[in-house]
Structures are given as C-alpha cells and as structure tokens.
Amino acid sequence: MRILIIEDDAAIADAIGAALAHAGHAVDRLDNGRQADAALRDHPYDLVVLDLGLPDVDGVELLRRLRSRADAVPVLVATAREELEERVRTLDLGADDYLVKPFALREFEARARALLRRRTTQGVPELQLGRMRLDLPRRRAQVDDTALELTPREFGLLEALASRLDRVMSREQLIEALCSWDTTLTDNGLDIAVYRLRRKLDGSGVRIRTVRGLGYLLEAGDGAGG
Structure with missing residues (x-):
C-alpha cells in the first residue's frame, strides 16, 4: 500500500x-x-x-x-x-x-x-483465495498450513492484486502502489517481481494472469492452479 x-x-x-x-x-x-x-x-x-x-x-x-x-x-x-x-x-x-x-x-x-x-x-482482516489465506494485518500468506516466504515487494504486489481480485491493474498502477518517491521500480523490475511471485503461487489455486496491453489480474478458483 x-x-x-x-x-x-x-x-x-x-x-x-x-x-x-x-x-x-x-x-x-x-x-x-x-x-x-x-x-x-x-x-x-x-x-x-x-x-x-x-x-x-x-x-x-x-x-x-x-x-x-x-x-x-x-x-x-x-x-x-x-x-x-x-x-x-x-x-x-x-x-x-x-x-x-x-x-x-x-x-x-x-x-x-x-x-x-x-x-x-471492507474491513475483513483475512482473504481466502483458492487454497491461500492472506493475513493483511500481519502481512502473511500461507497455502494450506504452509507459509509462503514472500519478500516485502512480493507481498505488496500480491496485496495490490488481491484487493482488486479479478480486475486488471495496469503496470503503471502496480508500480505506483509499490514505490515511494525515494524508491524506483523499472518495468523490468516489475516483470521480475511478477515472475517470482507466480512461481511461489504455483499450486495455490491462485494465479496472476497477464492481460496483453492492459496489465495483470489475480484469479482464484479451481482453474487458477498455475
């Protein structure tokens, strides 16, 4: 945020x-x-x-x-x-x-x-997305009973996408959400963060989908395993 x-x-x-x-x-x-x-x-x-x-x-x-x-x-x-x-x-x-x-x-x-x-x-402290539970106050994520080891940037990316589940976020919106004035994130840096987060979400019932020309969206459900 x-x-x-x-x-x-x-x-x-x-x-x-x-x-x-x-x-x-x-x-x-x-x-x-x-x-x-x-x-x-x-x-x-x-x-x-x-x-x-x-x-x-x-x-x-x-x-x-x-x-x-x-x-x-x-x-x-x-x-x-x-x-x-x-x-x-x-x-x-x-x-x-x-x-x-x-x-x-x-x-x-x-x-x-x-x-x-x-x-x-809307005030809900936890989100259940597929097999993943996202604890927003404590900034933790886990799949079933296994914690996901996420960097602060990866959690921020996941949080931004999860707060707009099934809605596209542009690359500019994601970079804006993840960076303050004294930090930078290049397009390549965003691609790397998305790639690493995708790998960690594999098998969780949650996936990041690329919408060509628009950005990314987070999907949860039976068809979002990887």
Whole structure:
C-alpha cells in the first residue's frame, strides 16, 4: 500500500514513516500543506496521515479540499489539538480517525492497519483465495498450513492484486502502489517481481494472469492452479 505522511515535525515523521516502511508499505513524506495538496491531486494513495498544524495550509483546510474533490482516501489525523470541538469538526469534515499527540507508536500502527484493512477488503482482516489465506494485518500468506516466504515487494504486489481480485491493474498502477518517491521500480523490475511471485503461487489455486496491453489480474478458483 502507498501512504502519504503530511507532518512538519521531523522526529514524528521519521518514527511513523519507519514503522510503516518496516511493515512493507511505500511511504511518501511532506512537511507542508501546499505540496501535499498537489501530491494528493496527482497520486493515488491508500492512506493519508495528516497533521493539522502545518506551516502554510492548515490541515483542516487540506482535508476540506480533499473531500470536496470526492476523494475517499482514508485520512488518519495525528495532531496536538485535543479539544473536543476540534475533533468533532475534523471528523465531520471527513477524517476517518483522530489521534492526539503524543501517542504510542503501537496504537498508531493498529489504527493505520484498521484503516488500510477497511480500504482494501471492507474491513475483513483475512482473504481466502483458492487454497491461500492472506493475513493483511500481519502481512502473511500461507497455502494450506504452509507459509509462503514472500519478500516485502512480493507481498505488496500480491496485496495490490488481491484487493482488486479479478480486475486488471495496469503496470503503471502496480508500480505506483509499490514505490515511494525515494524508491524506483523499472518495468523490468516489475516483470521480475511478477515472475517470482507466480512461481511461489504455483499450486495455490491462485494465479496472476497477464492481460496483453492492459496489465495483470489475480484469479482464484479451481482453474487458477498455475
């Protein structure tokens, strides 16, 4: 999943960014609202972590602009503003969750997982695809009782495809989902990741199908063994 952190406190951005990256997500970071507004217009995200006290455009205004464009990306507000009226106003404007600083990193991670789970699988923490079970919060996959040994990139690829089961994802969409601004993935790199993931899914009842000229889709069922 691709996540945007909008936070001008470098220490907080470093901590939550490292936690999200360690969980296998692609993470972009910005420290001002003006650049964040442009990024949200230009890139699709699976989660936005938003500070309200930004140095230029206030986070509440940024949220208002986001929702006025009918962008439904989940927004987790992380702010020092603890007043009840502020929490109510921000949630009414379309924030999905509200966390007051200082907060425990474990609680932040749990709230982020919940919003990502709601985004990708309508709140279902596990997906059963053929003989494969995909545990999204723990980022694990297994076939029957055997764990699949997947790299973070392979799991990210599988998660992206599984969240859009039986729907084609273009190469550009997959690269966008797997990479942050400071990482790159070439077309050849994507081909290698798909090839390696296909080999690991062999016999699982799940397969990655190439749709020529369009991209890839994930299929599950009796006819998707390899």
